[in-house]
Amino acid sequence: MTAKSPQHCGKNKHLIINKKLIALFISILLLLTLILLFCFVLRPTKPHFSLDQLHIYQLFVSPTYLVNSSIQLTLLSTNPNQRFGIYYDQIQFYASYKAQQITLHSYVSPFYQDHKDTNLLSALLAANAFPVAPSFSFDLGRDLMAGRLVLNIKANGLLRWKLGTWVSGSYRFSVNCVAVLLVFGSSVPFTSKQGTQCFTTI
DSSP, rough: OOOOOOHEEEEHHHHHHHHHHHHHHHHHHHHHHHHHHHHHHHHOOEEEEEEEEEEEEEEEEOTTTTEEEEEEEEOOOEOOOOOEEEEEEEEEEEETTTEESOOOHHHHHHHHEEEOEEEEEEEEEEEEEEEEOOOHHHHHHHHHHEEEEEEEEEEEEEEEEEETEEOOOEEEEEEEEEEEEEOOOSSSOOOEEEOEEEEEEE
């Protein structure tokens, strides 16, 4: 029986370490390949939103530049994906006019949306004595005289993708809907029943 020299044992240790490093490298490479496959082949499509109806029951600004508002809206949310479901963990709406927020945030309860599914979301947006810029009253009066009022309905929140039993981390998203209302005089309510596509970013 021959004994192995210390030099021979050292070579074996180096071979074992090299094999472990190669195995680790291959594992990392496979993981990166799976991530790239998910991103480029199975990448989920962002959800679609459209404004179904909008009713303005109150929109008044005081001489001290404080606005009172009450807006009821219904919004359609559609998941266009064939494989991915969507968890909406947080979603909040508000209205703006001339880049100025005119309502407080209104929150919608968290919900799950299956693939190729559509949900109807309703929210009441309101504010009492909400401060606005001095130009607000002039802009509003001019648009009412012109018979055309343009509002932005905005939403932001957090969502997660679901594929089988796998659930992703949270992603921030934002939605912007442009509502054009034809008004006759200054008496409310103002109503928009024309469907409007919204812009979604994630």
